[in-house]
Amino acid sequence: MSGRTTALTPPADARPPVRHPEAPAPGEVIGAHYDNCFGCGGGVPHGLHLEVRAGEGVRVTAEFRVREAHQGAPGLAHGGVLATALDETLGSLNWLTRVIAVTGRLETDYVLPVPVDTVLHLDAEVSAVHGRKIYCTATGRIGGPEGPVAVRADAVFIEVKLEHFVNNGRPAEIKAVLSDPDQLKVVRAFEVNP
């Protein structure tokens, strides 16, 4: 038995992911999608401040330095924070497909404890797409991109329209985003490249 649930296994007729022709070039830093995002935003003092780079194909890499604010056990990263790092890295794959998708299911394996000050080297890729479902995986390694795996995740993201955020987000933040030219650039990247 593989240990993976059916919901995380692409069906037989799933197709390979397609990299959008205007995806950021391999090596290019993918900026924060929202300044107040706990995963990538620069405006959240105790956030993860994840820096994500586009990779080849439909793949991204990211680095996350575990800080004191991220502890669970003394001197060790909180498991929920590590899941957030995996989730955010997986969410950044949106920028390579130019499809907006949100986490539907995220299954995380914790393999090694991760001490404060560790730089976690994350790597995520889309494995398959079936309708609105995007199947993807991520790993976080300690010490370097080839270091030992500390955490890994399998996930299904579900494609949504921009209305998902407009209709469900708190009105004050939605209004602020829609009146911010930098944020609108992010939104338009998806609107003009459906």
Ligand SMILES: CCCCCCCCCCCC(=O)SCCNC(=O)CCNC(=O)[C@H](O)C(C)(C)COP(=O)(O)OP(=O)(O)OC[C@H]1O[C@@H](n2cnc3c(N)ncnc32)[C@H](O)[C@@H]1OP(=O)(O)O
């Ligand atoms: C401007 C840029 C900003 C871009 C901003 C990007 C931010 C990224 C941030 C990091 C990522 C996050 O944390 S995102 C935040 C955390 N996630 C969320 O808040 C999502 C909350 N959940 C929802 O809103 C909803 O449940 C959805 C949208 C996921 C699905 O609802 P729906 O749209 O009604 O879809 P539904 O018809 O039920 O299902 C469609 C298909 O998906 C499958 N499906 C649905 N849910 C699941 C699931 N949990 N696990 C597996 N599969 C699922 C169904 O079986 C179906 O397959 P079939 O029958 O077609 O085969």
